[in-house]
Amino acid sequence: MSQEKERLENKGGGWKEWFSAKNMKLLTRPFGADNPITVQVLGICSALAVTAKMQPALVMAISVVVVTGFANLIISLLRNTIPPRIRIIVQLTVIATLVILVDQTLKAVAYEVSRQLSVFVGLIITNCIVMGRLEAFAMANKPWPSFLDGVGNGAGYGLILIIVAFIREFFGSGTVFGYKVIPPSFYEAGYTDNGLFILPPMALIVLGVIIWIHRSMNRNLIEK
């Protein structure tokens, strides 16, 4: 009886239903307790190489949000027609197609950034976060929640990218989005930029520290 009632409510929900608390949770959980990088350990692969500066990191974050969102949506729409045995190749084809669209758009609209990102846009295909969400969520859920889940996870991932990029750019070159934020008087007083932050290994150490802080705040995430 209660199921019937629920079904009726779902049927006539309209816009309010689309943005219900349950759906919103899908969107916001990946920012904190269920973050794809620091908790699920997905998609670290290609991400960190683009975090030396804010601008490429932001573009990368947006690209990942687009790919995860639409890949989840498309796979969720197709989920009942995909034969389970060949689902991996179907998923890869959908992801690769979306990534090609993103890559071509970037080349046309923002050529400079696209040069900086070099192979890392292409590597979104093998980014575990996309496949991970498809397998874990989109194959078993309706299109709209899947889309939100994809966008949420992409954004949670992008958030970490942007934090790491901010720290590295701020300490490494004293700029944010290319604008000088550390006043010249600091440099006159003997302050120098820490060149180590620009180099690749610092991305890993910064991320390690972020995980440390995150887990100190959420004690239940601590590994045994």
Place this chain on the structure above:
Amino acid sequence: MENLFSLFIRSVFVDNMVFAYFLGMCSYLAISKNVKTAFGLGVAVIFVMLITVPVNFLINKYLLAKGGLTWLSPALEGVDLGFLSFIMFIAVIAAIVQLVEMVVERYSPALYSSLGIFLPLIAVNCAIMGGSLFMQEREYQSLAEATTFAVGSGIGWCLAIVGIAAIREKLKYSQVPAPLKGLGIAFILTGLMGISFMCFLGIEL
């Protein structure tokens, strides 16, 4: 020949897949709890790299690159299928991984039982896809160059995962702050290993 040797050293140490480009981090973190399995995965990566990069090199050169189809007919000189490279590369990698798995299972059951579980994982290892994409971006001219690069990167990746696995084995006996345990300390260690690998940066060959 000298050129190839220098390319090999560069791809193992200087342009290390893990420390310089963070490729293949997922399996690098997940399967580095003990040295034996880490080495197994490392060898599987070298093996698959050695096959996929040259194959993708030929596909790129004779099918996808601008003017690559000229061998078919001179009329196709202006055709540039570069935009298809992502989908072609990933399809080739997935197919070859499947093929390698079947061939190894048939002809070398001993190798299969040691590599078996890792092979399917490798299809989505970013280091493999990264190898093919770097090969395309850096425009290696000959098959020999592409193959050398592939073997070098594979060995570099193997070296990195065996190194971190050895450190993590020892780490079991040390007192790491609780929130840093597992993932956190693995990242910081990788960063420190990366810094030590940076001493190869100055090498001119």
